[in-house]
Amino acid sequence: xxxxxxxxxxxxxxxxxxxxxxxxxxxxxxxxxxxxxxxxxxxxxxxxxxxxxxxxxxxxxxxxxxxxxxxxxxxxxxxxxxxxxxxxxxxxxxxxxxxxxxxxxxxxxxxxxxxxxxxxxxxxxxxxxxxxxxxxxxxxxxxxxxxxxxxxxxxxxxxxxxxxxxxxxxxxxxxxxxxxxxxxxxxxxxxxxxxxxxxxxxxxxxxxxxxxxxxxxxxxxxxxxxxxxxxxxxxxxxxxxxxxxxxxxxxxxxxxxxxxxxxxxxxxxxxxxxxxxxxxxxxxxxxxxxxxxxxxxxxxxxxxxxxxxxxxxxxxxxxxxxxxxxxxxxxxxxxxxxxxxxxxxxxxxxxxxxxxxxxxxxxxxxxxxxxxxxxxxxxxxxxxxxxxxxxxxxxxxxxxxxxxxxxxxxxxxxxxxxxxxxxxxxxxxxxxxxxxxxxxxxxxxxxxxxxxxxxxxxxxxxxxxxxxxxxxxxxxxxxxxxxxxxxxxxxxxxxxxxxxxxxxxxxxxxxxxxxxxxxxxxxxxxxxxxxxxxxxxxxxxxxxxxxxxxxxxxxxxxxxxxxxxxxxxxxxxxxxxxxxxxxxxxxxxxxxxxxxxxxxxxxxxxxxxxxxxxxxxxxxxxxxxxxxxxxxxxxxxxxxxxxx
Numbered sequence: 001x002x003x004x005x006x007x008x009x010x011x012x013x014x015x016x017x018x019x020x021x022x023x024x025x026x027x028x029x030x031x032x033x034x035x036x037x038x039x040x041x042x043x044x045x046x047x048x049x050x051x052x053x054x055x056x057x058x059x060x061x062x063x064x065x066x067x068x069x070x071x072x073x074x075x076x077x078x079x080x081x082x083x084x085x086x087x088x089x090x091x092x093x094x095x096x097x098x099x100x101x102x103x104x105x106x107x108x109x110x111x112x113x114x115x116x117x118x119x120x121x122x123x124x125x126x127x128x129x130x131x132x133x134x135x136x137x138x139x140x141x142x143x144x145x146x147x148x149x150x151x152x153x154x155x156x157x158x159x160x161x162x163x164x165x166x167x168x169x170x171x172x173x174x175x176x177x178x179x180x181x182x183x184x185x186x187x188x189x190x191x192x193x194x195x196x197x198x199x200x201x202x203x204x205x206x207x208x209x210x211x212x213x214x215x216x217x218x219x220x221x222x223x224x225x226x227x228x229x230x231x232x233x234x235x236x237x238x239x240x241x242x243x244x245x246x247x248x249x250x251x252x253x254x255x256x257x258x259x260x261x262x263x264x265x266x267x268x269x270x271x272x273x274x275x276x277x278x279x280x281x282x283x284x285x286x287x288x289x290x291x292x293x294x295x296x297x298x299x300x301x302x303x304x305x306x307x308x309x310x311x312x313x314x315x316x317x318x319x320x321x322x323x324x325x326x327x328x329x330x331x332x333x334x335x336x337x338x339x340x341x342x343x344x345x346x347x348x349x350x351x352x353x354x355x356x357x358x359x360x361x362x363x364x365x366x367x368x369x370x371x372x373x374x375x376x377x378x379x380x381x382x383x384x385x386x387x388x389x390x391x392x393x394x395x396x397x398x399x400x401x402x403x404x405x406x407x408x409x410x411x412x413x414x415x416x417x418x419x420x421x422x423x424x425x426x427x428x429x430x431x432x433x434x435x436x437x438x439x440x441x442x443x444x445x446x447x448x449x450x451x452x453x454x455x456x457x458x459x460x461x462x463x464x465x466x467x468x469x470x471x472x473x474x475x476x477x478x479x480x481x482x483x484x485x486x487x488x489x490x491x492x493x494x495x496x497x498x499x500x501x502x503x504x505x506x507x508x509x510x511x512x513x514x515x516x517x518x519x520x521x522x523x524x525x526x527x528x529x530x531x532x533x534x535x536x537x538x539x540x541x542x543x544x545x546x547x548x549x550x551x552x553x554x555x556x557x558x559x560x561x562x563x564x565x566x567x568x569x570x571x572x573x574x575x576x577x578x579x580x581x582x583x584x585x586x587x588x589x590x591x592x593x594x595x596x597x598x599x600x601x602x603x604x605x606x607x608x609x610x611x612x613x614x615x616x617x618x619x620x621x622x623x624x625x626x627x628x629x630x631x632x633x634x635x636x637x638x639x640x641x642x643x644x
Contacts, residue, residue, distance in 0.1 A: 027068045027084060034063025036111020042069045042081040049078035057082040060138050063109030064090030094132050094143065095165045097152050098124050103132045103143055106165060116142030124148060129157050131164050155375045158554055158633075159259065166547040168257055168264050175245035180270045183239060187275070187283040191238070192308045198288060199310040202340045203232060205278055206315045206392050213265075214278040215500040217286075217311050218395050220344040226292045226300060227347045231399035232309050234276045235285040236499040237509040240267070251533070254540020256501035259551045260370040265501070272500050280314040287509055289399045289496075293347060297354035302402050306516060313337055320388040348391040351398060359448025359489045363470045368587040370555050377559040380586045396497045397488065404494035407512070408482045412522040413530035414511060415504045415537065417495045419476040419485040421445075430472040432607040437461065441469075447489035464621025467573060468609060477538040478504050480530040503540070507533040553634040556588045561631045567641060572622045575611055577604045580618055582626050582638050590636035592626065598640055 030044040038055040040063065051071060053061075057080070061067050066088040073080035094113060096105040102114045116135050124130060124145055129152050132143035149164070150157030163170060203219040219230040240246045250266050257264040265272050278284045288307040291299045313334065322330040323338060324345060331338050356362075371379040400417070407414050422430075427445060434440050434453075442449050454466055473487065478495075485493035499505040511526050519525065574581030579593040594602050599613040610619035618624070618640075626638040 027070055028081075029066070029068055029087070031090075032058070032061045032063060032065045032067055032083070034109030034111070036105070036108050040109075042067070042083070051079050051081035052076040053081050053083065055139065058139060059083045059086075060136060061086050062089075062091070062134070062136060062141055063107065066090065092134060093146070093164070094134060095149075095161045096130065096132070098126060098128050098130045098145065100126045103130060103145070106161060110141075113141055113143045115145060117144035119145060122146075122148060127152050129161050155555075155558065159261070159551060162547055162550050162554070163264070166543055166550075168543075168547060169249075169253060170264060172249060172268055173245075176249050176268060179245045180268050183270050183275060185275065187285055187308065191285060192283070194306070195285070196288065196305040196307040198230065198232065198286070198307050199283065201230060201309070202337060203230065203309045203311055204313045204315050204337060204340075205280070205311055206317060206320055206388065209316045209318060212277075213272040213500050214311075214314070215276070216392070216396065216497050217278045217309060218344065218392070220340055220347055222343050223292075226294050227343060229291045229293055229347060229395060229398070230288060231291070231395055231497065232278065232286040232288045232307060233399075233497050233505075233509075234278055234500055235287050235306065235509070235513075236267070236271070236276050236506050237287075237513055238285050239271055239276060240506065242510060246271070250503055250506060251536060254503045254537050255544045257544045257547055259548065260555055261372050266503065267500060276500055278309065278311050280311045283308055283310050287496075287512060289402055291398060291402055293351075293398070295350065297350045299398065299402055302406075304403065304406065304512065304516070306513065317386055317388040317392075320391070321386040324387060344391060344395075345387075348387075348394045351394040352390065355394070355397070355488070356451070359446060359451045361447050361450045361454075361473075361487045361489070363454075363466055365470070366587050368552055368556070370552065370559075372555070377555050380556055380559050380588055382585070382587050400494055400496050401490055401492055403496045403508070403512070404482065405492035407494075407508070407515075408492055410515070412511065412515065413480060413526040414482070415478050415480060415494065415507050415530055415534050416482045417476060417485060417493045417504070418479040418481075418483045419487045419493075420474045420483055421486050422472050422474055426472040429607075430468060433468050433609050434465070436608040436610075437465070439465070447486055461621070463571060464619060467620050478534040478541075479538075480534045502537070504533060504537040507537070550634065557631050557634045557636055560588060560590075560628055560636050563628045564631060565628065567625055567627045570624050570626045570638070572618055572620050572624060575604070575609045575618070575620055577606070580611055580640075582624060584626075588636065590626070590628070590638040592638045592640055596629070596637075596639045 028044045028046065030042055032053065033041045033043050040053045040058060042051040042053050061083045065086055067083045068085040068087060069081040069083050071079050072082045094103060094105045094107060094110055096103040102112045104112050113132065115132070122145055129149040130145045131147040131149065132145045135142040135144060149160045201219045203217045205214040205217045207214055215234040217232045221228045240250060246267065253266045256266045286307045286309050288305050290303050290305070292301040294300050319330055320341060323334065323341060367383040369381050369383040370377060404416060422445065427441065427443060431440055439453065441453055450469060453469060454462060457465060482492060484491045494508060495502055495505050496508060497505065499509050511522060514525065515522060568584050570582040570584050572580050573583040573589055579591055581589055581591055583589045594611065597611070597613060599615055602611050602613045604611055608619070610617045625641045627641055628636065629639045630637040
């Protein structure tokens with residue numbers, strides 16, 4: 001009999017169980033993905049296949065835990081694993097519905113968790129949404145209810161449930177509130193001293209009609225053969241002292257989080273809407289980038305200064321667009337600013353053309369706009385993106401690039417916005433799909449390859465390719481090393497322009513100001529900080545995006561509850577082994593299960609990303625008519641109308 005090599009004994013802690021051997025010495029690190037049914041799956045960090053974990057092999061690990069595990073069997077799909085060490089607990093609390101004796105978690109990885117302790121003073125009723133603290137004793141998981149959020153189905157209750165699930169901070173701690181007591185309401189002459197004075201320039205803010213905090217202002221002037229573009233950004237770091245209570249809280253939050261009915265800000269209102277906001281007609285401190293841009297859109301000279309501005313007007317995207325469209329009343333209303341805005345329009349068109357020529361990828365992703373009236377979702381529509389929006393985007397892109405390039409060449413610690421090249425396996429999958437359309441892309445594509453792939457296609461096919469190509473891209477994140485931005489086709493890029501709502505912007509403002517004031521040991525002072533700020537900012541951005549998406553899905557589902565049985569035109573937006581996703585013209589998406597498809601049994605073609613019943617094939621981008629079948633919390637079920 002051949003002796004098995006590379007074996008290691010794994011002892012189960014529970015009495016009466018047989019000792020088992022691991023298949024290899026190797027201990028894998030990964031995460032436990034619960035099922036709510038006792039057993040779970042182990043998701044290795046190295047990307048290898050998921051492994052089944054029986055209840056008795058969890059050894060106290062629960063859904064979301066970071067663990068070490070060994071493979072003990074080749075049975076059950078990809079094999080079985082046993083947890084050998086719990087590295088880190090992810091969840092301390094769950095959010096769910098109390099059903100009398102247990103809490104049915106909103107996170108399906110937990111399922112139903114029995115209530116072990118009922119807190120005195122909390123009068124919990126069946127059907128209420130609650131927050132419960134997890135109590136873990138080996139393989140036994142119980143909970144204790146700590147907060148009652150309200151009745152299940154109530155809109156505010158459901159939003160609060162998402163806020164609690166993602167551990168988002170609603171209120172600022174006492175230390176932060178105390179720190180606000182010494183924040184001034186106006187800029188003093190002492191603070192202005194030594195700064196560049198831009199108060200006489202025709203500087204304006206251009207934002208949405210409902211915006212309340214303004215962290216960027218612009219001014220454009222034609223001087224001879226160049227445009228002089230001033231991008232003035234709120235000097236938040238002047239007021240948020242390094243390692244102070246406000247700074248530490250901002251670092252923890254990482255970003256502001258935006259829902260349809262509320263904002264969870266990174267900074268207290270006295271800063272975000274007050275002294276840091278570039279409000280019309282008042283002095284405000286800034287970090288300013290003044291760029292001289294030629295007719296080819298190249299920055300031929302620039303300076304980065306601490307400044308002071310006095311905004312001449314709080315303009316809106318709609319108002320500026322109306323002027324660009326020739327609205328005489330709006331032009332007359334802002335006749336002193338109109339010539340400056342016309343120069344801004346010319347410059348933005350030059351910058352836009354240059355960006356397209358270098359191969360910047362623009363997937364034109366539709367964003368949702370959701371209107372609420374109390375508990376009622378009154379409208380869901382595609383957010384309009386006008387040239388006035390693109391004008392500000394072009395100016396901010398140029399400022400971000402200029403700042404990133406300047407400080408990368410200085411070789412100082414920094415936080416860059418990095419978008420790496422698409423992963424090889426995703427490009428290969430994209431080419432499998434493109435092959436069915438008679439198209440292809442290079443195995444190691446450039447941004448220009450992506451831009452050219454989409455540019456000349458017919459609208460019908462463009463929608464298909466656009467969606468699949470987007471999913472082949474890497475996700476942008478924050479890093480302390482400059483690795484360029486693939487999607488924008490830039491060698492240098494950072495986030496500098498939104499320090500009121502994003503911590504990475506505030507982080508680099510702090511470094512920039514240190515250097516402006518003659519700091520010499522930036523590597524020692526900020527080297528480790530740049531790493532921490534990058535990691536934390538990326539983590540918090542992911543959490544914020546997930547929470548915002550969850551709330552949007554919830555509100556869209558609430559809107560569609562009144563539409564059950566109605567039919568709508570839609571576009572197939574996703575194809576999976578379980579069914580199709582279809583998106584309505586207002587951005588609402590629902591799922592069409594394979595078993596509900598017309599024409600008999602359907603099959604999933606993974607390479608071509610399509611579903612076929614042998615007669616009709618459905619792929620991403622196809623137009624269909626759907627019927628709204630059901631709405632369950634934040635999930636919407638569609639069916640394809642039979643006459644297609």
